[in-house]
Amino acid sequence: MPSVLPSPVLSAHPEHLWREPEPKAAYDVVIVGGGGHGLATAYYLAHEFGIRDVAVLERGWLAGGNMARNTTIIRSNYLAEESAAIYEHALTLWEGLAEALDYDLMFSQRGVLNLAHTPQDVREGIRRVGANRLSGVDAHWLGPEEVAKVCPIVDVSPARRYPVLGATFQPRAGIAKHDHVAWAYARKADAYGVHLIQGCEVTGYVWDGAPGAGGRVVGVETNRGRIGAGTVALAAAGHTSVLAEKAGLRLPLQSHPLQALVSELLEPVHPCVVMSNHVHVYVSQAHKGELVMGAGIDAYNGYGQRGSFHVIEHQMAAALELFPIFARARLLRTWAGIVDVTPDASPIIGKTGVENLYVNCGWGTGGFKATPASGRVYAHTLATGVPHPLAEPFALDRFSTGALIDEHGAAAVAH
Amino acid sequence: MLLIDCPWCGPRDEVEFRYGGQAHVPYPQDPESLGDAQWAEYVFVRDNPKGPFAERWMHAVGCRRWFNVVRDTASYRILAVYRIGEQPPVTVQVGGESAAHGGAGR
Numbered sequence: 130m131p132s133v134l135p136s137p138v139l140s141a142h143p144e145h146l147w148r149e150p151e152p153k154a155a156y157d158v159v160i161v162g163g164g165g166h167g168l169a170t171a172y173y174l175a176h177e178f179g180i181r182d183v184a185v186l187e188r189g190w191l192a193g194g195n196m197a198r199n200t201t202i203i204r205s206n207y208l209a210e211e212s213a214a215i216y217e218h219a220l221t222l223w224e225g226l227a228e229a230l231d232y233d234l235m236f237s238q239r240g241v242l243n244l245a246h247t248p249q250d251v252r253e254g255i256r257r258v259g260a261n262r263l264s265g266v267d268a269h270w271l272g273p274e275e276v277a278k279v280c281p282i283v284d285v286s287p288a289r290r291y292p293v294l295g296a297t298f299q300p301r302a303g304i305a306k307h308d309h310v311a312w313a314y315a316r317k318a319d320a321y322g323v324h325l326i327q328g329c330e331v332t333g334y335v336w337d338g339a340p341g342a343g344g345r346v347v348g349v350e351t352n353r354g355r356i357g358a359g360t361v362a363l364a365a366a367g368h369t370s371v372l373a374e375k376a377g378l379r380l381p382l383q384s385h386p387l388q389a390l391v392s393e394l395l396e397p398v399h400p401c402v403v404m405s406n407h408v409h410v411y412v413s414q415a416h417k418g419e420l421v422m423g424a425g426i427d428a429y430n431g432y433g434q435r436g437s438f439h440v441i442e443h444q445m446a447a448a449l450e451l452f453p454i455f456a457r458a459r460l461l462r463t464w465a466g467i468v469d470v471t472p473d474a475s476p477i478i479g480k481t482g483v484e485n486l487y488v489n490c491g492w493g494t495g496g497f498k499a500t501p502a503s504g505r506v507y508a509h510t511l512a513t514g515v516p517h518p519l520a521e522p523f524a525l526d527r528f529s530t531g532a533l534i535d536e537h538g539a540a541a542v543a544h
Numbered sequence: 545m546l547l548i549d550c551p552w553c554g555p556r557d558e559v560e561f562r563y564g565g566q567a568h569v570p571y572p573q574d575p576e577s578l579g580d581a582q583w584a585e586y587v588f589v590r591d592n593p594k595g596p597f598a599e600r601w602m603h604a605v606g607c608r609r610w611f612n613v614v615r616d617t618a619s620y621r622i623l624a625v626y627r628i629g630e631q632p633p634v635t636v637q638v639g640g641e642s643a644a645h646g647g648a649g650r
Contacts, residue, residue, distance in 0.1 A: 370592035381588040383565070384617070428563035429546075432594045432618045437545045439559045472588045529584035 146312050147191075147319035152326050155357030156184045158511055159349055160364055161331050161372060163187025165196040165307070165497065166489060167364035168314035168325075169504020170511070172230075175321035177505070178512035183323045184358075186351060188330040188368075192311030195366050198434075198466035199497040200389050200411060200423040202402050204241045204302035205266050208257050211522040211534045212475060213264035216495075218519055219502030220301060226501055232313035234305045235416055241302035241402040242271070242280060244451070246291040250407055254297045261299070269298045280401050282454050291408050291450055302402060304413050304421075310500060329353050333375050334361070334486070341377030342482040362487045362511050367432065367467025369490035376483050380490065381528050382469045385426040386436035387494055388444070390463040392455070394418035403451065410447035420458060422448055426468060426494065436465045468493050473527075475534040476503070478520040479510055487511055488525070548613065549625045553606045564600030566590040567612045568632075594618050598638045614638055 158174060160167045163185045174180040187193075203223055205216035227234045245251045254270060261268035273285040276296045285293040315325055334340070335348030335355060348357040365372050367384045399414035411423045424444040427436035441463055448455055471477060471491035476499070478489050489507045492499060506517035516524060527533055546558040572578055572586055591597065597617050602610045614624040614636045624633045632638050 368594070371594050374593075379585075379589050379591075381584075381590075383590060383592050384594075429615070430565075430592060430597060430599070430617050431620060433620055435620075437558055439545060439557075528588045529580040531580075 146316040147325050150324045150326065152184060152186075152324065152329065152351070152353055152356050154355075155348065156324070157182040157359045158184075158362060159356060159358035159360070160185045160362045161349065162194075162364035162366065162368075163191045163315075163325060163327065164194050164364065164366060165192060165311055165314070165500040166366070166492070166503045166507070167362075168192065168311055168318060169500050170362060170364055170489070170507045171318040171323045171325075171504075172314045172321070173505045173508035174512060175318060175323055178508060180508075180512055181322040183318075184356065185318070185323060185325050186329040186331060186349070186356070187325070187327045190327050191315055191325060192308065195466040195468065195496060196307055196311050198387075198389065198464055199307060200413065200421050201304045201307050201415075201497060202241065202302070202404075202411060202413065202423075203236070203305060203498040204299050204402070205498075206241070206243065206257065206261050206268055206297060206299045206302070207266075207536060208260050209475075209534050209536060210260075210264055212536055213261060213266050215502050215506065215519045215523070216499060217264065217266050218505075219499045222501035222505065223305065224301075226310075226313075230313035230317050232309060232316065234309045234313060236303060236305040237416070238301050238303040239401045239413075240279065240298060240300045241404060242276060242283075242296040242298055244276070244283075244296045244403065244405040244407070245294045246405065246407040247294070251294050254295060258297050261297075267299055267301050269300070271296050271298050280399070280403055282398060282452055283403060284451065284453050289450065291405075293451075304402060304415070306416065307497060314504070326353070331372060331375075344377075345484040346376065346486045358485070360485050360487065360511055362489065362507065364489050364507070366490065366492065366496065367469050369469050369488060373481070373488070376481070376486055378481055378483060378486075380477065380488065380525070381472050382477075382491055383430055384432055384467050384469050385429070386431045386433060386465040387424070387426045387468045388436040388440055388463060388465045389421065389423045390441060390444070391415070391422075391461050392420040392458040393461050395420065395458060398454070399452075405447065405451060408447035408450050410444050410451065412448060412452065419461060420455065423494075426470065427465070432467055434465050434467060468496075470494070473533040473535045474537040476523050477525050478503070478507060478523045479516045479525060481525065546615075546620065546622065548601060548622065550603045550606060550609075551611050551625055551627050552609055553603055556603065556606060560603060560605045562602045562604045564602055564610060567598040567600045596623055596636055596638050598632050
């Protein structure tokens with residue numbers, strides 16, 4: 130039975146966990162994007178493959194994009210085998226990550242409930258529990274009374290407009306402190322000699338021969354000068370299309386605002402993570418005490434790191450449907466990240482049509498939980514030139530072969 | 545929150561509309577001649593510019609008609625609204641370099 134842990138004292142923002150190096154003329158690997166995935170990639174390149182001549186170029190500051198804007202939910206109960214495999218690999222890494230990185234990540238395996246409100250939700254949930262078990266993911270189907278035992282503040286009374294008919298439950302799922310995750314990866318990567326370069330925006334590429342698809346990239350142009358690279362690895366989430374276009378590539382990505390919010394700080398009241406695709410909200414309570422709630426994406430394309438307020442209103446209505454107890458909780462602040470969504474809601478990891486240029490993108494609304502696995506399989510792909518087996522199904526060419534990994538259609542999963 | 549000027553009904557709140565993604569993506573003229581990569585391009589790939597973007601909206605709780613909007617995806621400012629079948633106003637550059645891929649003007 131999950132329980133709310135007493136809030137540990139949060140450490141202040143660390144100032145000296147990594148250096149502020151000037152960019153060198155060239156690196157073996159240049160990673161574009163200093164978010165969670167980029168930092169994790171740098172760490173695994175150095176730690177597992179001995180590739181330490183690496184720079185992470187970040188336009189703003191480290192982990193200031195989606196890494197600072199997600200709802201920190203970690204789970205692996207995806208329907209498709211390929212998705213379950215990579216997210217379960219991530220969860221397994223999460224379970225040993227604090228020790229591996231020698232840093233407290235405040236990873237709390239408090240369990241996730243995915244609520245079912247309609248007969249179709251119930252069928253989908255039971256099917257997904259079966260699929261999860263076949264994929265080696267811990268999964269249980271709970272009836273409404275069992276849901277109430279796991280999370281007493283969810284209203285499971287049948288009189289609700291959208292009654293809780295049951296839920297899938299993954300006990301090993303949970304949350305972590307997102308800043309700590311970024312700092313831990315950054316600190317270790319820095320210790321291996323990786324250059325973490327902030328305030329460095331990639332404005333173009335250096336080509337060996339003709340630019341564009343079929344060409345060969347040998348470096349990047351930045352606002353801090355030209356930086357040579359044996360390999361250029363994009364890890365830029367919502368801005369991937371912008372960077373790809375500079376290389377003459379069009380990727381099947383659309384960038385959308387994804388909003389989230391927190392309440393004021395409250396006493397521990399919510400013991401796990403609750404998600405509902407049908408009324409569409411996902412809620413946990415952070416260690417510090419604020420309720421953290423995520424919405425669905427805004428429908429329109431947007432790079433503005435903000436969305437429309439009606440999405441927040443809808444999300445609050447959903448939250449109150451599930452948790453009447455939240456009715457008088459005050460909203461503290463809302464924000465948005467820019468998520469890059471693919472047509473099948475699965476990521477794209479691997480080669481592009483440009484030699485030496487790799488992408489790791491399309492994580493859409495589900496990137497945080499994948500951070501360790503994303504970084505590790507990407508590092509493998511960059512280091513060996515061959516996709517990691519877990520990354521192989523997520524190659525760009527699936528959109529022309531038709532081997533989509535359709536997480537939207539199959540499970541309607543709010544990542 | 546966007547205030548969208550429906551060409552038939554006038555300015556209305558965003559909640560009255562449905563979004564339809566990129567505008568001016570014609571069905572392939574000679575479908576049988578397309579290879580897998582070209583089909584993938586048509587079915588799955590759309591422009592995703594940071595800046596002016598020609599897109600479709602539908603006034604779902606009003607006239608229920610589709611129309612086109614040029615909106616800046618960074619500032620969210622609506623730069624132009626025009627009817628289906630019309631060209632984006634020439635004063636608006638749509639989609640930056642990606643217009644060369646067929647993003648606009650058709």
